[in-house]
Amino acid sequence: MIGYDIINYGWKSLRGYPARTLLMLLAMSISVASVLVLTALGEGARRYVKDEFTSLGTNLVIVLPGRNETTGAGLNTMMGVTPRDLTLDDARALTRHRSVKRIAPLNVGAVEASWQNRKREITLLGSTHDLIKIRQWKMDRGRFLPQMDWDRASPVCVIGKKIRQEIFGPHEALGQWIRLGQHRFRVIGIMASEGRSIGMDVEETVIIPVASAQSLLNTPSLFRILIESKTRASMQSVIDFAVATIRERHHGEEDVTVITQDAVLQTFDRILTTLTYAVGGIAAISLGVAGILIMNVMLVAVSQRTAEIGLIKALGASRRQILRLILTEAVLLSCIGALIGFSIGIAGSWGIRAALPDLQAYPPTWAMLASFLVALLTGLLFSLLPARKAARLDPVLALQRH
Amino acid sequence: MLTRDFLHLTSSAILTHKLRSFLTMLGISVGIAAVVILTSIGEGLHKFIVAEFTQFGTTLVAINPGKTSTMGMSMGVFGTERPLTIEDAEALSRLSFAKSVVGFIQGNAEVEGNDRTRRTTVYGTGHDFPTAFSMPVSSGQFLPDDDPRAPRALAVLGSKVRDELFGNSNPIGKRIRIGGDRYRIVGVMESKGQVLGFDLDDTVYIPLARGLEMFNRDGLVEIDVLYHEGIDEKKVVAGIKRLLKSRHGREDFTITTQQQMLDVMGSILDIITFAVAAIGAISLLVGAIGIITIMTISVAERTSEIGLIRALGGRYSQILLLFLGEAVVLSAIGGVVGLAAGIGIGQLLSLMIPALPVHTPWTYVVLAEVTAVLIGLAAGVFPAMRAARLDPVEALRAE
């Protein structure tokens, strides 16, 4: 019996029982498809977060006040204040390194903004001209904060899109004087960015010069210092320089944490990759269940076809050939099931991408390979028992059974 | 047909094909076990987090400066025009429902003592802190009830800071420097471990006013009000709001009750648990297809038996019931086995990985079993209808 004949025989047996064949194909394809769709979702989430961080700016080094021995840059330090503030002078001192391309000191607070009789609470950002280049934001109209001395307060502000809508409505915002806390600022620009940035919604932010922010919020301390290094390779030397400089300026006390976005990104990447594996694994349990089903049905098929197998044996088939016949049938089944599941899975991820364009939901290559292989293997493995049972049938008894 | 006879007929059919029935049940068992384990982990996490929160008492209300509260975190922490002050805290403590009121400033500073230094989290707070947050001292005492505006320079160490600076020696009465200023140690806190990412042992507590001075702030990060039990939470919130509004002239603060926090956390965790359970349920779906397949085969095999029962006066509904019953019994037993396996593996997991909280509530057990039975019903309907609709004459001719 040659390969083609074996496959043909298997195919005919499957076609002989269309209902159960279709049901097994359904089970197999649901499993494969769910593995693909779920891993695609996980992969999409991973890419989304990655993009999010890249949009923070490239080669970015972040200096934040406070350090904790046990947790490093944990939650404790993220919100902390220190006895010795991180100041504008500290930030200025950090510009003296040849690999530093740009620096933006950052101040954050919440104040009430009002114009005519409209009011709302906003997030206030105090920074400098370079912030827009570091964060790679875009302007909608007008211009960003002007290039000027960091210590000079200036009554100008740049507002986010949502702030513009909610405070100015249909009115022209550019050139208007808006009240922030106790002071008045002139709107010189409107941000275009879609607010895709971790922790802060650009659309609901008002940006003013850092010196103005410090007097408005009545604090000399900075929330963060953002440093853009010239090259990726020079980031480590920038980090070392930042730590050393601040320690020196703070009388030998190392009271800042310096992180790169890469470090943060890697953490997220690791978490989301693990999550994708976990979700794919849980979905793959269903492949096992489908395997059990195939085994069950093949067992039934063998006992129903006892007479037929006896006859084939009587006609001179060897044990090996019978074994191969049954295995081929199961593998054919799981192959077709996996292929259908594959198509559904690919179509499903396409559907997700169509519904959520932000999510680059492509099933990862490992998931595609693994789901296909696991499907094939389960088909093969779970049909071993029925196939052996068939091969070992005593032809005399088998023929008597009918 | 009587129930007992019905069960007997059903089980005899299942027992005839033992291996086949076993494998069919196995499919459902695996699915149920997957769902039970996953939801148990979800529920365990939920319980764990609720316990983390409520260990500080449930009659706690937190007040933060600033009104906008995106993602539960008030941006006002970074400085508003009208800060929450020690005076605000004092005024709040005069409210009738207030059992104790604790103000907070939190920062990061270097602590020097016993010739060692360590950077740690510094809390400026009041003498009521241990009662409000049920965090007892293990030796010495907490900060005393000094004049809130001019407290003495006393400090209480978290257990980790004590270990790092003083090892096993008794630190009480010793002098340390915190952020450059000199303090005398009066107590050491009991170890609390990490709570939601905050290491509560790597801390030093100093009086609130001194904390404000050290960090050069005039506003508190948070004021917590512990109210007497049995008082309506809404009343408490309204009372606090009224008082602070009259003091500040407007509502420039955010009040968060313990219950709100729990609700938010709870709903997030519920969604995650549900999603994970749904992924596990894919296996259940495949198991259900297994039941449909096997029942379809079974109907085909027993065509002549079905014809006979019809000839003996069996009704359409009786045949429907017989096959439905078979499917339900298969999935119900599969469900029980899956439940047992799920709970067992869950317990084993929590033994092997102690950090993983696992909890299987009784409602889940019942729910999982009901699900299994429903799956059996749903999966059985199609084959059972097929059986019941067979033409008796045709069925009798089949062999």
Added chain:
Amino acid sequence: MIRLEEIHRDFQVGDQVVHALDDINLEIGQGDYVSVMGPSGSGKSTLLNLIGILDHASSGRYFLNQQNVTDMDELEESRARNQHIGFVFQSFHLVPRLTAAENIELPLILAGIHADQRRRLVGEALETLSLTDRAEHTPDQLSGGQRQRVAIARATITEPTVLLADEPTGNLDQHSGAEVIQTLEALNEKGITLIIVTHDLKLGNRSLRSLEMVDGRIVSDHTQ
């Protein structure tokens, strides 16, 4: 008690119509013993199925115990089959996974009769057919004749008025066949209406009345 009027039973096979029963008019009284003979494909089984309310006529009227069967709904039909009609098949049709006693019990179970009463009735039936020592055997442990006697016990356990036997000896050797016929005739003597389809001329001659069918029609109706 059985009255068929102008009964037709047509089968559509492709675009061809097979007249399995063609204008049957027949009356059978209580306690009659009727044999039906005829060549293969002449409609004997179809007639029996119709009388047993397993099948429905394409047209015509059928009265069983003065009741119009044509008007019955599914529930009434099932009850009539259970209470008034017993079937005996050529191929026995015993449920292979049930014991002899359990097979006999089936119609009582379907009727919803309690277990102790069932046990008594089954015990009596086994006794009458001298199968008591075979009660716990499954069909594959019984001989052909024993299987058919179990089937007869099952058909008569609800004390039906009509017993329909479609070639009951077709799968049996001469000796067992004779035994089965004796059993059936003994039941007829006690008052049950017995209708037997058979190819066996000798057997046909034993009955009081014999019908002969050809091409779906009754071509002779002979009473001794």
